Amino acid sequence: MTKNNFDTSAIIDVLKKCLPAGKASIGLHEPCFAGNEWKYVKECLDTGWVSSVGKYVDQFEEKLAEYTGAKRAIAVVNGTAALHISLMLTGVEADDEVLVPDLTFIATVNAITYCGAIPHFVDVEERTMGLDPNKLADYLLEIAELRGTDCFNRHTGRRIKAVLPMHTFGHPVDLDALIEVCQKFHLELIEDAAESLGSSYKGRHTGNWGKLSTLSFNGNKTITTGGGGAILTNDEELGKMAKYITTTAKVPHKWNFYHSQIGYNYRLPNINAALGCAQLEQLPDFLIRKRALAKKYIDAFSSVAGIRVFEEPAFAQSNYWLNVLMLEDNCRKYRDDVLAATNNNGIMTRPVWILMHKLPMFSNCPKMDVHVAEDLEARIINIPSSVFL
């Protein structure tokens, strides 16, 4: 095999070399429970504190805030719920537009629609696989118009309220550049940091830059609570509000049930928070292992033709949540061959999400030219990335 001939079996060989032998099948990202999970969960069962009562939710929130450097973390039922409430508390209203990458998981965009708002799709850059701030700035110069303190879309007449970038597979977008765009066009910033717990941008944790940001602890994430998520914010008032509105907006009272506004039951059960506390204790170790695996992949694939392993951008320290095999331009036609061959060999791989603007319910949403997203969609393959590999 030379660097010039694309060879699917060479890819399988390299993957096998990097991965533990003797396993019939290797998943994409499986949880690792090697710490106090048991102990904490058992305590919940023994005390009967599995639900809204119990100390683990508070503890998990404190530890998350401490770890990410955010002033306040609010544990919720999952990352999708976190996005819904973050958008709402940012002031996104029905018929507003929210700028969001075309290349993202569906939840980012669904949450915008839960507010009655309209997703407006933005292109990504190859360097981060996330939203491209420079391209966005040029685009806004063309289509946006400031009226008072609000930004409007000249073509649709709708207010553009916020930008919702997503740190793809754990790699941070260029936040400084994006914040500049937000300031210039009076847009609020919300980060979908579902995939980037443990990733930092210029030394500060992702999810700590926007007005509100979100995490996910779904079973396939770096740490898991079964299902779960969190809202992060540095604004005390918004933090209080997020807690209030995710717990049915009940005004505290000895016994009365007074709710002052429409609220949600988005609280994370204590038993899931107990898992989260145990997982969070192991996060530093998980990150070392995940970065070591990424390094192993990067080295091993360096000599394979037609493909490279995605490396973190220069300004970032990434969690390498899911590693990416990036097909070279002229090898994109082999994507499905690689997917089929790896999956048939018990090595789970998958392509990136279908671009959002291609889904029927979003096909009429506004969007800019998204050719980089189109390009990456054809070239990305995710490979096994569990911490125990």
Add this chain to the structure above:
Amino acid sequence: MTKNNFDTSAIIDVLKKCLPAGKASIGLHEPCFAGNEWKYVKECLDTGWVSSVGKYVDQFEEKLAEYTGAKRAIAVVNGTAALHISLMLTGVEADDEVLVPDLTFIATVNAITYCGAIPHFVDVEERTMGLDPNKLADYLLEIAELRGTDCFNRHTGRRIKAVLPMHTFGHPVDLDALIEVCQKFHLELIEDAAESLGSSYKGRHTGNWGKLSTLSFNGNKTITTGGGGAILTNDEELGKMAKYITTTAKVPHKWNFYHSQIGYNYRLPNINAALGCAQLEQLPDFLIRKRALAKKYIDAFSSVAGIRVFEEPAFAQSNYWLNVLMLEDNCRKYRDDVLAATNNNGIMTRPVWILMHKLPMFSNCPKMDVHVAEDLEARIINIPSSVFL
């Protein structure tokens, strides 16, 4: 003490006689984990199947369907989510009205607003503490108008799409009478059976009568999953749709992420379903114990002046989820005294929910005369009802 003099300390004495001695404080409804909870949860941790992968969700759904007699049960993240999706799949759309009891927990009404629909408050009857079908029939004769197959509110001009009764504290509403009203006025029936798992109406389980119905497994319910809920239906197609839409509406594929419509992340994590499986095994025993406690309360309070314990309606077998001390008409003024005295004595009690039409966000919603709800609001006190009491 005679039957004529209201005496708060007599109430405390009787409660103390019914409740286990030597406990510093007795909650309203605490969970009981006396079965296979630990075994099943441990299996989740040992296999890593805590999230969407794993067998317990399927098992919990099958067991729930079997137990309730519904064709299909769909486990979801909580009872509020179950209500949201049930309303949606019943065809409730923005600007429709949904008839709902004024006396209910806030979630029932919040879920209506999540669909953009408008709650329309209906009175309850003393016999069930739930929606009064006869009063509703009379009211609809006055305000409703059939056009084609739809029912309209003559005053607001809006379509009235559905009725959403709630089986208060586990006591079934008069379903036969209500179904007659629904048929006459072309209204869909959705039951909020959050509180009535284990309760049947004329021998058939509640939640098995409406087009779709909902359960809750919150920590304070008869069985708990930490947080959780379920949708019940006898319509296979709606059942499939409910599963689909609560799991992000993803079309199954080896690796592609194609979603055909806006969906939700409302799935119940496997670890919570594991708890549910263990709890469901104990439900028959829990019900025996809960009914025994109710009987004990009923007997013990029979000689106490000014108060009686609520008994199940003749057509029902109730789970007695939360027992009710019902103050007699002329003793309602003592409600807060009783609440204060019991809570100060370490016996947790609480009043019923503040009526929905009194909350600021619902104060402009349409409603009928609700004087029975007003009456009961002033007279109900919930007393400790955990299965282990």
